[in-house]
Amino acid sequence: MEGTVDRAYEAWPDRLLLVDRDGRVAYRSGPGPFGFQPDDLEEAIDLETSGAPE
Numbered sequence: 504m505e506g507t508v509d510r511a512y513e514a515w516p517d518r519l520l521l522v523d524r525d526g527r528v529a530y531r532s533g534p535g536p537f538g539f540q541p542d543d544l545e546e547a548i549d550l551e552t553s554g555a556p557e
Contacts, residue, residue, distance in 0.1 A: 518533070519544050523551055529547055529551055530544055530547035
């Protein structure tokens with residue numbers, strides 16, 4: 504619990520992020536809260552999980 508992930512992915516201002524299985528940022532929203540596009544994030548999640556083995 505050293506906060507490594509928090510420091511690596513923290514954003515100013517807040518953003519919605521999706522990190523893929525390889526540890527890369529697969530989706531990053533605009534600055535929030537007005538830049539948050541939940542439908543875009545949902546689409547990115549669907550793309551990452553469609554047909555991908557767990």
